[in-house]
Amino acid sequence: MHEAMDEWCERWLGSAVSEVLFETGSLSQVAGVELADGREVVVKVRRSAPRLHAAHQVQWRVWQSGYPAPEPLVPPALIGPEHSASAERLIRGGDIGGRGPGDAVRAAEALAWLLRVAPAAAEVEDLSPSPPWVAWDHAGPGLWPAPDRGPEDLNLVRGPGWLDDAGARCRERLGRYRARRVIGHADWHAGNVRWSGDRLLVVHDWDSVVSQPEAVIAGMAAAVFPASEASWRPATVEESEEFLNAYVRSGSRAWTRDDAEAFWAATVWTRAFDAKEESADGPVTSLSEAEAADRLVRAGA
Template sequence: MEELFRSGHLSAVIGLRLANGRDVVVKVRPAAPRVAACVEVQRRLFQAGYPCPEPLTGAAPLGGDIATAEAYVPGGAMLPSADRAAAAFAEAFARLLRLAPSPAETSVLEPAPSWAAWNHAGDGLWPHPEGTDVNLDEVAGAEWIDDAGRRARDRLRIGGSAAVLGHCDWLAGNLRWRGDSLLVVHDWDSVTADSEDVLVGFAAALYSSVDADELATVEDTRRFLAAYGRARGRDLSADELQRAWAAGVWTRAYDAKFQHAAGLPITSLSENEADERLRRAGTARP
């Protein structure tokens, strides 16, 4: 057996070439009941023809952690062509939501990943980040981030449709393209259940159009939301649009708060951009 690569942040991701010549990816992360459900959703999507790696195992204990294995899908470009990026990312996301099983068909997916847990069960504004003991609610400074997150959360508490399953980390780094055609989507630990408009809002705020290291601009998000409506065959309603914008603010404000707490440059959101996105969410500052 030969090790091909090793990477990962919250998980250890190890590429292996087995003795029979087959290339696989093994992922090892802290044990959590939701991992088994994520693998099952990935398996169902693969069987439905969605471009994701084929799961080769279920979730298996490994010491105090849990491990899974999947087929290795190499290659592909980080981005489609710039003039097709919004449509390509949106169409891929619409297809995912269309083919995904319903939440009732899966086992437990709670808690959601922290950057998607706007409705977490804790008392404070921010959920607890994975892999650290920091309490974001106790971190002072950059009060505009807390204000943006609170306004976005309050808007998301109004309205919403029944939960569906989707991918809450629609970053360019998790997708690969062959031209403008989707080759593969990675990181299926990011499966979560929420209303369609929230999941679409996360994706529209996180994808990239011209640089995989930069998140969507306001205009990029607008284009994604319009393209998503076309892809699903029905434009987002005014309420769905506002909730989608609010969801994007919340996930990027969470990341900005974490960056501030860690003493890093705040790159996920600026105060001016938060104001513009919140205006589109119908919850601008008075």
């Protein structure tokens, strides 16, 4: 892949790779590189999909607004028969938030800021399908959408009955919710949201932008905001509630009971999907039946 990336950079960035600074990634291969002309950029390689072009448009519009997203340099362009790569300016450093005092509030305020400056859904190309941990509204025949890792059909995975019940109740509750779709970030965990003191330094992973109702986007974020790759401990019910209260205070409109219930249903869906993937490999430890039940009560589900 290094040779292909070097050729890609020379073609699309006008300069070959001088040094690979880091490599990481899960669903994508991500490399920070220094180019021969001295620029430091991040190149992301992943399976091609039409929604990636819409995600690039969102990142560009958000960056132009002054929001702290990395400057996009190259939209998704082929790097092989089935994969595409894009490039953005490297932003170094930043502290990872978590569950310290004020972390829920600042994470919620940063998300509210993003939704204020993001383009309207009609102003960019189609962002569907949503990533599976957001795709409560998927069009597949079963309860669970196709997973993002591996070919296994989660609908064929034997797991705790309460987990499938929770997923079904989320889908039913969100299916009754009627709200305008907006654009927001659907992977709002601490590793993607970096800080310099109390100042938001940068938000990463713009492939994860989606078009969903605002309450759903906020709920997904409130479920995972303290977690990071180093310590994947999602939010407690109390932390999600603190996030909700801060988010509503940061917004320009009053939330209805319907909005709040959709928020809580969304917190369950994303956690239940992760737990269902977990159940394919062993026991579920990331979500308990009691916590799911508590969140579902709040969701009116």
